[in-house]
Amino acid sequence: DGGITQSPKYLFRKEGQNVTLSCEQNLNHDAMYWYRQDPGQGLRLIYYSQIVNDFQKGDIAEGYSVSREKKESFPLTVTSAQKNPTAFYLCASRLREGGSYKQYFGPGTRLTVT
């Protein structure tokens, strides 16, 4: 069954703790992305990776870190430096067909920090 999986669906942490969100894809897509979604808002790009062992900051990278050691996996760590970590986090991967792109999303992880 192909797709993008994110785990867990819901995550609760105490303030000051780092937390890592999982994202795995078996679609053989090269590029992967992390977005943050706040209530009533669109998606904001945190980090992205176009190839293994390489990644770039998005628009709101402060307080987050990522790694891309395998093509299938792109975990996101929310560090204690992130001032407002409570949000819905979405992972995505991108298929390139010729010069055209399609981006697909995982089911999301809702992180609550208290």
Add this chain to the structure above:
Amino acid sequence: GQQLNQSPQSMFIQEGEDVSMNCTSSSIFNTWLWYKQDPGEGPVLLIALYKAGELTSNGRLTAQFGITRKDSFLNISASIPSDVGIYFCAGQLREYGNKLVFGAGTILRVKS
């Protein structure tokens, strides 16, 4: 960062009515994507558009890539209760490293 203006912000319509929403920008895009998001879930890709003027359908959904490449619209015909959700447009900019820029979303509610 780059911005897309998506309108309307929300719609509350009667079941069976047609729906229209659009996205505009001052930038020229090389791809437009339309997504639907159900509460607590990830967005699902509905339609992808790659050429100016392109008109593409997916069941009751029809989307068009504007001639100027700065806008796109999505129409839903004969709405049904399961159309409820948030619809997002996303544009891809070569100048932005081919990353997607998202609109803020249109919330669709349907009265049955």
